[in-house]
Amino acid sequence: MQVLVTGGAGYIGSHTVVELLQAGHSVVVVDNLCNGSEVALQRIEKITGQSVRFIRADIRDRQAMDGVFSRHDIETVIHFAGLKAVGESVSRPLDYYENNFYGTLVLCQAMEAAGVRRLVFSSSATVYGEEAPVPYVETMPRGTTSNPYGTSKAMVEKLLEDLVSANARWSVVLLRYFNPIGAHPSGWLGECPQGIPNNLMPFIAQVAVGRRERLSIFGDDYPTADGTCERDYLHVVDLALGHLKALPAVLEPGVSIYNLGTGQGVSVLAMVNSFMRVTGVDVPYLITSRRAGDLPAFWADAGKARRKLGWTAERGLDDMLMDTWRWQCKNPYGYR
Ligand code: NAD
Ligand code: UFG
Numbered sequence: 511m512q513v514l515v516t517g518g519a520g521y522i523g524s525h526t527v528v529e530l531l532q533a534g535h536s537v538v539v540v541d542n543l544c545n546g547s548e549v550a551l552q553r554i555e556k557i558t559g560q561s562v563r564f565i566r567a568d569i570r571d572r573q574a575m576d577g578v579f580s581r582h583d584i585e586t587v588i589h590f591a592g593l594k595a596v597g598e599s600v601s602r603p604l605d606y607y608e609n610n611f612y613g614t615l616v617l618c619q620a621m622e623a624a625g626v627r628r629l630v631f632s633s634s635a636t637v638y639g640e641e642a643p644v645p646y647v648e649t650m651p652r653g654t655t656s657n658p659y660g661t662s663k664a665m666v667e668k669l670l671e672d673l674v675s676a677n678a679r680w681s682v683v684l685l686r687y688f689n690p691i692g693a694h695p696s697g698w699l700g701e702c703p704q705g706i707p708n709n710l711m712p713f714i715a716q717v718a719v720g721r722r723e724r725l726s727i728f729g730d731d732y733p734t735a736d737g738t739c740e741r742d743y744l745h746v747v748d749l750a751l752g753h754l755k756a757l758p759a760v761l762e763p764g765v766s767i768y769n770l771g772t773g774q775g776v777s778v779l780a781m782v783n784s785f786m787r788v789t790g791v792d793v794p795y796l797i798t799s800r801r802a803g804d805l806p807a808f809w810a811d812a813g814k815a816r817r818k819l820g821w822t823a824e825r826g827l828d829d830m831l832m833d834t835w836r837w838q839c840k841n842p843y844g845y846r
Contacts, residue, residue, distance in 0.1 A: 511757060512536045512583055514626075516569050516617065517590030518562075519546025521701045522632065522690055524554055525750040526588065528699070531558040533754055538582050540575075541591065542568040545704065549845035553698040569613040572620060579624035586628040586760055587621060588753055589614065592662075595708050596636075596803065599659035610662035611669070618673060627680040628760045630753060633667055635688045635742070635771070635808060636660035644775070645811040648686075648767045656803045674765045681763045683756045688742035688771030688810050690749045692830035693837030700837030701746075702844030711743070711830075714782060715838040718791045725793055727778050729800035734807050740775030742809035745825035745833070755821040771810025772823040781831075788831045 513530055517523040518539030523546070530537050531554070539551065539562055551562045563582075567574035569591050578584075592610040593599065599606040614631070621627060637660060638646045639653015652668075655661045670682045691711040693700030706722075707713045716722045730737035752770040759766050776784075782793055815821045 512538070512585050514538050514540060514578065514582070514584045514587045515590065516540050516587065517546065517592065517632075519543060519548065519550050519564070520590060522687070522746060522749060523590040524550040524699050525694060525746045526590070526753045527554050527562065528557055528694065529747070529750045529754055531560045531562075538563045538565065538578065538584065540565050540567050540569065540578055542566065545593070547702060547845040550699060550702075557694065557696055557698055569617045570608065572616050575617060575620035576623060579620055579626060584624070584626050586630065586757065587617070587626065588630045589617060590632045592632070594659065596657050596659045597708055599657050599662070603658040606658045606662050610659070611665050614666045615669065618669070627677070629670065629680075630683045630685060630756055630760055631666060631670060633684045633686045634660065634663045635686050635769070635810065637664045637667060637686060638808070640805060642808075644808050645773065646769060646808060647811040648769055648814050671765050674763075678763055681760050682765045683760045684765065684767045685752065685756060686767065686769050687749060688744055688769070690746045691743050692745040692747065692825070692833045694747065695833050695836070697836040697840040700834070700841065700844070702846075710778060710781060711834055714785050714793055715834050717793050718785065718789065718835065719838050719842050721842065723794070725782065725795040726798040727782070727795050728798060728804060730779070730797045731800075732806040734777055736777050736779045738778035739804055740777045740807035740809070742771040742774060743776055743781070743827065743830060744770065744772050744823045745830045748823040748825050752815065752819070752821050755815070755819040759819060768815045768819060769810040769812055770815060770821070770823075771812050773810050773812035775807050775809040776827065784827055785831045785835075788828050789835045791835070
């Protein structure tokens, strides 16, 4: 299948491009490189031995997107491109609605004009909202999101549902990711946050490699077993493989929704202790106050993806941590 991957030079996109190429699909990447790297694309070529067709373009640029669809015979779009930092979205809501919502709108307009109506969208567990009981099941309604990032994802989901209702020739798969971590086992691809990492795993890795003094654990007074927040961490390669498993689903008309997670919550403290055990490297930490907007604990009901797509997250926590560490050691400053 010829697949257009938007955001293919980013963290999850680059891992997915590897799996697509290795499975024999043909790939075109569109990325504006605002948070991705051309080095990631070179590394994909190194891993797969195949060349990557790359177009540096912004999904908000209708003319550029029309050009992509007219020059390439695209059958399906996997849409990763967007902004993803929760805290930043609170201070820059316009950028988040413009990139994530308007960007998807323009992409869909270009797809409609080109007659390409199959889309796999990177959604997030955050759309279940602040009050949803755990585990999160796909049949639950979207809830109240607590930041513009989450709201932009919920808005895109609704936009895509409305599009499918209006035109039965569209088919859309909404993949709700939980917490992807880890890196390609080769050590050549991984997460490359700009500035101070917002997320737990890259922060732990940067402390371990000596780039930061210590980790702050945001609160140990949550109603969880050890008082720290619990999340459903999954290996980015498993997540990438989830997209491959979702490709047949996008051949069926309508909207389908799948959680991509392991179904298990792991606490922040357990993550830090496991990292130290697996790597043998010390990670100094300090318990600090809670981070605004954090939920105590959430994880996926991963049953639907298993039953309908035949997908389960197979890589365990030790693999996620070891692969993160290999990537961090080989690339202490990421792709830079
Ligand atoms: P990332 O920032 O590494 O990758 C996103 C890529 O999109 C980057 O390469 C960036 O340059 C590109 N991009 C951004 N805006 C663009 C635009 N307007 N036009 C063209 N390219 C653009 O992020 P990621 O972690 O790989 O996330 C991929 C997708 O998955 C995002 O939509 C994100 O919201 C979603 N998601 C991520 C997580 C997570 O924890 N990483 C969790 C849930 C959902
Ligand atoms: N944490 C720390 N210290 C840090 C960073 C994080 O203690 O320096 C804690 C957080 O308080 C939280 C846990 O580690 O309890 C996980 O935090 P992350 O920032 O890694 O992940 P979140 O669950 O907050 O959010 C992530 C993505 C969102 C996405 C969500 C669900 O950042 O985009 O997962 O998929 F919506």
